[in-house]
Amino acid sequence: MSHKAVAIKPADDPAFQLPASLAGLSLPMIIGGIVALVGGAFFSNSAIGGRFGMSSYLVAYMYCLTLAIGSLFFVLIQHLSRAGWSVVVRRVAELMMIMVIPLALLFIPIAVSAYTGSLYAWSVEGYQADHGIPSVIWEQKELWLNPNWFVVRSLIYLIVWCGIAAWYYRGSQRQDETGEITITENLQARSGPAIIAFSFCTSFAAFDWVMSLAPMWFSTMFGVYIFTGSILSAHCAICLFSFLLQRAGAMRDEVTVEHYHDLGKLIFGFICFWGYISFSQYMLIWYANIPEETHWFYTRSTDGWFNVSVLLMVLHWGLPFAGTMSRHVRRRPWLITCWAAYILVLHLVDLYWIIMPEAGMGLGGATGIIATLICVIGMIALMLGLMLKLAAGTRVVAVRDPRLGESLAFENF
Amino acid sequence: MTESQPKPQTVADDKKVHGVVAEFTDVDSLLAACRRVRDAGYTKADAFTPFPVHGIDTALGIKPTVLPWISLAAGLTGTTIALLMQISLNGQTDLFEGIQYPYIISGKPFISLPAFIPVTFELTILLASFGTFFGMWALNGLPKFSNPMFTSPRFDRATDDTFFLFLDAKDSRFDEAGAKALLGELGGEYVEPVMEDDSSKVIPKGLLIALATVICLSSIPALAVLRMRVTKSGSPRFHIFPDMDFSPSKDAQQTTTLFADGRAMRPDVPGTVRRGEMDWDLNFKTGIDMDELASIDAPRAAQLVAMQSDVAVDDEDEVAPEEAADEEASAEEPAVEEQAAEEDTADEAEPAAAAETADNTPWLTENPLELSDEALARGQQQFNIYCSVCHGMNGRGNGLVNRRAQKILATTWTPPSNMHDPTLYSDVYPDGKLFSTITNGVRKMPGYASQIKAKDRWAIVAYVRALQASQDATLEDVPESQRSGVEKEQAEVQAKLKAAAEAEAAKAAEAANAE
Numbered sequence: 001m002s003h004k005a006v007a008i009k010p011a012d013d014p015a016f017q018l019p020a021s022l023a024g025l026s027l028p029m030i031i032g033g034i035v036a037l038v039g040g041a042f043f044s045n046s047a048i049g050g051r052f053g054m055s056s057y058l059v060a061y062m063y064c065l066t067l068a069i070g071s072l073f074f075v076l077i078q079h080l081s082r083a084g085w086s087v088v089v090r091r092v093a094e095l096m097m098i099m100v101i102p103l104a105l106l107f108i109p110i111a112v113s114a115y116t117g118s119l120y121a122w123s124v125e126g127y128q129a130d131h132g133i134p135s136v137i138w139e140q141k142e143l144w145l146n147p148n149w150f151v152v153r154s155l156i157y158l159i160v161w162c163g164i165a166a167w168y169y170r171g172s173q174r175q176d177e178t179g180e181i182t183i184t185e186n187l188q189a190r191s192g193p194a195i196i197a198f199s200f201c202t203s204f205a206a207f208d209w210v211m212s213l214a215p216m217w218f219s220t221m222f223g224v225y226i227f228t229g230s231i232l233s234a235h236c237a238i239c240l241f242s243f244l245l246q247r248a249g250a251m252r253d254e255v256t257v258e259h260y261h262d263l264g265k266l267i268f269g270f271i272c273f274w275g276y277i278s279f280s281q282y283m284l285i286w287y288a289n290i291p292e293e294t295h296w297f298y299t300r301s302t303d304g305w306f307n308v309s310v311l312l313m314v315l316h317w318g319l320p321f322a323g324t325m326s327r328h329v330r331r332r333p334w335l336i337t338c339w340a341a342y343i344l345v346l347h348l349v350d351l352y353w354i355i356m357p358e359a360g361m362g363l364g365g366a367t368g369i370i371a372t373l374i375c376v377i378g379m380i381a382l383m384l385g386l387m388l389k390l391a392a393g394t395r396v397v398a399v400r401d402p403r404l405g406e407s408l409a410f411e412n413f
Numbered sequence: 414m415t416e417s418q419p420k421p422q423t424v425a426d427d428k429k430v431h432g433v434v435a436e437f438t439d440v441d442s443l444l445a446a447c448r449r450v451r452d453a454g455y456t457k458a459d460a461f462t463p464f465p466v467h468g469i470d471t472a473l474g475i476k477p478t479v480l481p482w483i484s485l486a487a488g489l490t491g492t493t494i495a496l497l498m499q500i501s502l503n504g505q506t507d508l509f510e511g512i513q514y515p516y517i518i519s520g521k522p523f524i525s526l527p528a529f530i531p532v533t534f535e536l537t538i539l540l541a542s543f544g545t546f547f548g549m550w551a552l553n554g555l556p557k558f559s560n561p562m563f564t565s566p567r568f569d570r571a572t573d574d575t576f577f578l579f580l581d582a583k584d585s586r587f588d589e590a591g592a593k594a595l596l597g598e599l600g601g602e603y604v605e606p607v608m609e610d611d612s613s614k615v616i617p618k619g620l621l622i623a624l625a626t627v628i629c630l631s632s633i634p635a636l637a638v639l640r641m642r643v644t645k646s647g648s649p650r651f652h653i654f655p656d657m658d659f660s661p662s663k664d665a666q667q668t669t670t671l672f673a674d675g676r677a678m679r680p681d682v683p684g685t686v687r688r689g690e691m692d693w694d695l696n697f698k699t700g701i702d703m704d705e706l707a708s709i710d711a712p713r714a715a716q717l718v719a720m721q722s723d724v725a726v727d728d729e730d731e732v733a734p735e736e737a738a739d740e741e742a743s744a745e746e747p748a749v750e751e752q753a754a755e756e757d758t759a760d761e762a763e764p765a766a767a768a769e770t771a772d773n774t775p776w777l778t779e780n781p782l783e784l785s786d787e788a789l790a791r792g793q794q795q796f797n798i799y800c801s802v803c804h805g806m807n808g809r810g811n812g813l814v815n816r817r818a819q820k821i822l823a824t825t826w827t828p829p830s831n832m833h834d835p836t837l838y839s840d841v842y843p844d845g846k847l848f849s850t851i852t853n854g855v856r857k858m859p860g861y862a863s864q865i866k867a868k869d870r871w872a873i874v875a876y877v878r879a880l881q882a883s884q885d886a887t888l889e890d891v892p893e894s895q896r897s898g899v900e901k902e903q904a905e906v907q908a909k910l911k912a913a914a915e916a917e918a919a920k921a922a923e924a925a926n927a928e
Contacts, residue, residue, distance in 0.1 A: 279530060286527050327481070411467045 002322040006408040008229040009253075010307055011176065015396040017302045019248040025152035029385030036378025040243045041109075042373035048361060052121035054357040055213075056372040057109060059351050060379040062210065065103050066226065068383075069202055070234025071096035072165050073227075076198060078205075079184075079191035085262055087407035088254045091398050093234065094172055095387050097165045102386055107380070110209065111154060113149040118191040122215035125145055129325035133216065152177055157201040164194045167327070172398050173186070179400035202227050215295040221281040226354075228277045232268040243337040250396050257331050258410050265331030267340060271324065275317035300353065304363040308353050315348045348376060429609040430582050431561040433592040434568070435601025437576040440466055446578050446599040453595060455583035461562070480548050487544020488537045495536035499529045520798070537661040560611045568605060577687035579607070664837075697781050698867050700845030700852065705775035738820030782871040792876030795869045799861060808832030808880045827857040832877055833884045847874050 009015055045053030046346045071093040078093075093214065113119035121127050122145040128138040132134060140241065143149075168251075175183045203223025211222045219225075242255050285293045300309050320343055329335050356364060363370065398404065424856075435883060437443040443927075448459050451474035460469055503523045521528065550556070562568050562579065571577050578601060580592045589606060596604045652658045663669055663677035672679070695703045699717055705712040782788055797806065805812040810831040818826040832839060837847075851870045854860035861870065882890070891899050 276534075283527055283530065325485075 005230055006038050006405065007087050007406055011395070011399040015251055015253065016397050016399050017250065018388065018391045018396055019245075019250050022245075022248050022388055026385050026388040026392060029381045031385075032378070033378050033382030033385055035384060037372050038378070040374030040376075042370055044368070044375060046369060047367050048364065050118045052356075052361045052364060052368060054109070054113050055372070056354055056368070056375045058119065058209070059348070059355050059372055060302070060375040061106060061110065062226075062351050062355065063348055063376055064099065064229065064379050064383050066351070067229035067233055067237050068097055068099045068103055068165075069161060069198070070230035070232070071238070072100065072161060073170075073195070073198060074232055074234050074238065075168055075193045076164070076191050079188045080195055084287045084403040084406035085259065085410045087403045088251065088397055088399045089238050089242050089259055090401075091172070091394075091396055092238050092400075094169050094244070095391050095396075096237060096241075098169045098235070098390065099156070099387060100215050102383070104162055106155060107158060111151050114150050115355075120145075120150075120212055120215070122212060123150075127215070130327055131216070137338075141215060144261050145215055148348070152209060153204065157205045157208075160201045161360065164198060168194075173394060173399075175400050176395060176398065177400075181402045181403075185400055199227075202230070209285060211356060213355060216292060219281055219285065219293070221277060221284075221297070224334070225277050226282055228270060228274045229347055229350055232274055233268065233344055234262055235266045235270060236343045236347075239267065239337055239340040240344065243333055243340075245396055246333075250385045254408060256410075257333060258412050260333040260336050261327075261330045261412050262410075264324055264336040264339075267336070267343065268321070268324040271317060271320050271343070275321070299357045305353070305357055308363070310351070312346070312350060312353060316343075316350060320346075346389075420783055428611060428710050430589060431607045431609045432454045432579055432587070433589060433596060433604060434562070434565060434577050434607050435599070435604040436567065436570075436580045437578060437601060440576065442470065442600050443576040445473045446596070446601060449578065449599050450578065450595070454586050455580055455785075457584035457585050459579045459581070461568075461579065463518035463572055463574060463576075478552065480545060480552060483548035484541050487548070488541035490544075491512045491537040491540030492533055494540070495533040496529060500531060504807070510882075541867070559610050559612070564610055565607050566791040567605075573876050610678060624662040630908055683864035694781075696777060697871070702775040702777055706913030709775070710772065729817075774846070776843035776849070778839070778843045780844050782868065782870055782875060784875055788872045789876055789879055790871060792874070792879075795865060796873050796876050796880075799865060800873065803858070804832060808877065829858070832880055836882060839878060844874050844878070847877060 002159075040060075041053060041057050044056040074086075074093045075090060075097055077083075078090055095248055110119065114123050117124040122141065128135065167190075171183050171187045174180070179336065204225035206223040210226060211217065211219070239260065242251075242259070246252055246255060252403075282297060285297055299305060324330060324339050329339070356368075356372075361368065363369070401407075435446075437446060440462070443462070444466070447460055447469060450471065456474065460473060461468075462469070470480045500523075541707070549917040562577075567575075568577065578596065580587060580601075582589075593604050593606075664917060665678055668675045669677040695701075696719060701717065703714055703717070706717070709774070765919070796808075800808075801812055803812040804810055805815070808831070810828065810829045815826075815829055818828075836842060848870055850858070851873060852860055852862045852867075865873070888899065890897060
């Protein structure tokens with residue numbers, strides 16, 4: 001396309017290495033993260049109560065997981081569409097997606113809670129009797145929602161995600177050494193089936209891990225709803241991390257205004273998609289007005305949750321929609337990064353709004369919110385620490401990707 | 414640069430010069446030339462390349478397009494139109510007087526935003542796309558069937574391996590010799606003038622005929638539809654959704670073989686109480702002081718008790734020895750009719766039913782509901798949903814249904830009562846009686862017991878009283894603090910009326926003078 005070829009730096013150029021200032025943060029972050037996560041979960045458990053404590057943990061878990069699987073989807077879709085523009089930022093996404101492996105270990109508390117009944121209402125003894133659910137319905141529900149089958153399914157999702165992530169990560173790493181074009185061709189060839197497996201796992205995991213918090217409620221759109229949040233926040237995180245890496249001194253010449261512009265376009269698009277999906281889910285349920293479907297939104301339109309719902313509408317959709325609409329905003333890296341950070345915060349509010357009402361403690365008060373925040377920050381710090389550790393041992397750009405030159409020279413027309 | 418030449422320039426063979434074009438062999442020299450032309454002050458210049466060249470916009474000094482703003486404006490127009498259209502079609506705006514039709518659908522509010530969003534969204538997208546598409550046409554000067562550039566025989570290579578830089582004769586700085594010199598100086602090869610396309614602008618006859626044929630052919634489907642609307646067909650209609658057209662579920666008033674009584678609509682099972690209706694306050698449910706009724710007309714009281722409480726009274730059997738049991742056997746409906754008939758006698762003094770008794774029912778004279786702004790607002794809402802269609806929003810008996818009935822001269826139509834008739838005031842028509850009328854119906858009006866909860870019916874009664882009061886209110890009814898405002902408004906209205914009357918008189922006088 002372009003008339004000007006951009007010189008590719010040698011693979012061992014310092015621009016591709018993680019800056020030492022960031023690498024040094026790795027260990028303190030891991031330790032601090034674990035302390036905050038355990039401390040936050042403990043604080044939440046003791047100060048407010050069992051279900052709220054586990055829900056805080058689930059919020060933190062889902063926040064990091066959505067970022068990881070959103071990045072996984074980003075990598076898959078770039079290979080599927082044979083995209084050239086994204087090569088310089090793909091490694092950042094790859095580092096995030098590989099975090100599904102530690103996250104798979106962090107799933108253990110949730111798996112245990114399915115047996116102890118401390119998180120999911122359906123796993124509590126006597127739930128059916130307490131809520132007067134006819135046994136005909138409950139028998140059908142139990143075929144799906146029972147601890148053993150729940151854990152088996154969760155394992156399947158985690159194995160599929162980890163398998164895909166590990167395979168794509170390894171392929172990309174191997175290419176750093178060998179520069180084989182066949183590796184890219186291979187990754188592309190498998191991206192179609194991988195994306196199908198990914199979609200099923202993501203949708204069902206959303207049903208199982210989040211939607212089943214309200215076991216009698218169902219919405220076929222819910223899987224897509226969680227997916228939109230993850231892909232939106234993943235784009236924001238890629239934008240944010242690229243910006244921070246550049247500020248720290250890595251890949252200064254590689255990531256340009258053009259890449260931020262494209263990330264900005266995708267962020268803008270997925271803000272619309274989030275609004276579209278969440279409104280569609282609401283509209284269908286609101287209009288049909290069927291009792292067994294409305295209670296989920298009823299909970300969220302009473303008490304303090306109503307205010308959160310309205311705020312989400314304005315702050316998660318309206319404001320960033322208007323804010324990222326302009327090309328001038330998207331072509332200013334620091335500005336679009338500010339919006340990305342802002343949306344990452346709102347994504348947390350979104351997850352809080354999805355998960356916490358089912359804990360039955362209202363908004364949770366200042367204590368609940370702080371406890372959840374500590375949990376989330378701990379989980380993020382842990383993930384960041386692991387990511388930095390991994391990044392220190394590799395490069396922050398896929399240095400021998402056959403499309404690197406195309407990506408470097410990429411210009412929006 | 415300051416010399417001014419007559420333009421457009423003409424050459425010997427009388428063809429107009431469209432501009433000057435130069436060829437370049439590579440992108441870099443073209444870009445350099447573009448920059449120089451831009452810096453020389455040319456604004457109407459264009460470059461033609463075999464492939465997109467990044468940065469050529471800035472090199473030529475082409476400003477960023479205004480198309481996004483056109484899209485935004487069109488999109489916002491769509492949003493506005495969609496919202497205004499839906500709100501006005503729901504009769505909730507004075508923007509379009511004359512098509513007001515406030516009608517509550519599915520119990521949803523008039524301005525029900527969630528329901529409006531899909532249409533709003535679609536119209537926003539539609540107009541934004543149209544704005545973008547046709548805005549792009551307008552900005553590009555499309556449709557354009559020919560470009561004078563095509564008169565240059567060398568120009569074909571613009572799609573292959575040659576780059577062209579073109580200076581338009583319409584540019585204010587253009588003069589042919591100067592432009593040629595500039596382009597030559599910039600390294601352009603084969604600098605030459607481009608002539609205006611002088612081929613005939615007459616549209617070929619064949620094309621016109623083809624166009625006419627297409628228009629004629631496209632009217633065939635419409636004609637076919639029109640024909641089908643006025644002819645009869647022997648074959649049955651094609652059903653796209655047969656299961657929706659022939660639903661196995663029964664409609665109201667249909668018969669069924671499933672039940673012995675043949676009714677598809679099932680009455681309540683005796684002895685059942687609907688959820689949240691376990692309410693034994695009979696005064697509240699009938700609008701009658703039951704204790705007093707029992708003392709003056711025990712059988713009727715027993716009958717009413719039986720109607721309201723079904724089996725429960727059967728067991729106790731205190732107030733109703735035998736009649737109640739008899740009435741029970743013949744189910745509720747006759748009782749309802751009887752009561753309705755009784756009200757007719759009181760109201761209209763129908764001779765047939767008058768035989769029985771005058772209305773000595775001890776109606777409740779006071780609304781048992783605790784009166785509050787909230788209850789009145791509820792009453793207003795319910796009145797507007799259920800009553801206003803016949804009685805009108807202001808209760809004057811001129812609702813939409815009544816207007817329609819008058820318009821089509823419906824023969825069996827009994828006009829609804831005017832709530833502001835003195836015979837319906839609380840001193841002659843007690844609250845309890847009004848409640849009973851809403852519950853059981855009167856004349857053409859059906860009973861609303863099954864549709865409106867008792868509490869809401871009392872709220873409607875309260876609202877009707879408020880409506881009545883509002884029509885006869887005097888200044889003394891207004892709180893001191895607000896009187897001055899009302900007086901001011903009154904004065905304004907009177908001034909307006911006066912002005913209108915004077916204008917009318919002046920007009921009449923003028924008309925008389927003219928004659």
